[in-house]
Amino acid sequence: MFVWLRNHPLWTAVTIGAGTMITFKYIRDKIRNSNQEILDIMIFNELSGKCDSGHPKKEALNCPNKYCSKRHIQRIVQQIDQAVYSIDIAIYTFTTIEILEAFYRALDRGVTIRVISDPEMLSSTGSKVLSLKSSGVEIRMPETTALMHHKFLVIDGGARVKSLLRVKDGRKKPTCVVGAVFYGSANWTAQGFKGNWENCVLSSDKLLTNRFQAEFDRMWTSFKRY
Numbered sequence: 347m348f349v350w351l352r353n354h355p356l357w358t359a360v361t362i363g364a365g366t367m368i369t370f371k372y373i374r375d376k377i378r379n380s381n382q383e384i385l386d387i388m389i390f391n392e393l394s395g396k397c398d399s400g401h402p403k404k405e406a407l408n409c410p411n412k413y414c415s416k417r418h419i420q421r422i423v424q425q426i427d428q429a430v431y432s433i434d435i436a437i438y439t440f441t442t443i444e445i446l447e448a449f450y451r452a453l454d455r456g457v458t459i460r461v462i463s464d465p466e467m468l469s470s471t472g473s474k475v476l477s478l479k480s481s482g483v484e485i486r487m488p489e490t491t492a493l494m495h496h497k498f499l500v501i502d503g504g505a506r507v508k509s510l511l512r513v514k515d516g517r518k519k520p521t522c523v524v525g526a527v528f529y530g531s532a533n534w535t536a537q538g539f540k541g542n543w544e545n546c547v548l549s550s551d552k553l554l555t556n557r558f559q560a561e562f563d564r565m566w567t568s569f570k571r572y
């Protein structure tokens with residue numbers, strides 16, 4: 347029965363059809379992935395803490411309050427959770443536990459994390475920068491009294507991924523990843539996310555991502571290892 351079916355012209359047609367569909371889906375997914383556009387503009391204001399006890403953290407992404415602090419934090423976490431190769435962080439101060447946990451998960455996946463921070467703020471109350479250092483993350487800082495006042499992170503920046511692929515065996519990971527940058531006025535703290543009037547942008551725009559990545563790389567070269 348099976349031999350008969352296998353020799354039937356219809357079988358050949360079905361096999362070719364299925365093969366074509368699988369190939370088409372693979373190529374389509376590749377193209378979609380490479381063109382996936384991310385743009386999220388996050389405004390933090392007096393309404394950001396309004397639904398603090400209104401919904402569980404996991405449902406925050408669907409929160410109708412467009413200023414919701416929990417929603418914004420979960421959106422950042424969601425993007426960090428998609429990092430494949432690298433996360434480069436330049437942050438004045440950072441205390442948000444959800445973001446720290448997302449960085450830990452990234453480290454567990456083999457993502458390389460680098461941190462640039464400010465020497466004055468390093469030992470401030472609740473700072474999580476040293477928690478990352480304890481997990482083996484390299485920290486660098488400027489040697490001047492001028493503030494390292496940036497608040498941004500770059501996920502899978504093009505130049506960084508290329509340099510990591512040169513030194514790592516990346517065969518088990520996809521070579522086609524979506525780079526993204528998260529930047530804005532807010533420190534990643536309770537005050538920044540639901541106490542102040544702040545703004546942040548999450549974007550996969552290549553020009554933005556590459557420009558922030560280039561500045562991170564430039565600072566990384568000139569700053570001192572902590």
Ligand SMILES: [Zn+2]
Binds near residue numbers: 401409410415
């Ligand atoms: Zn909410």
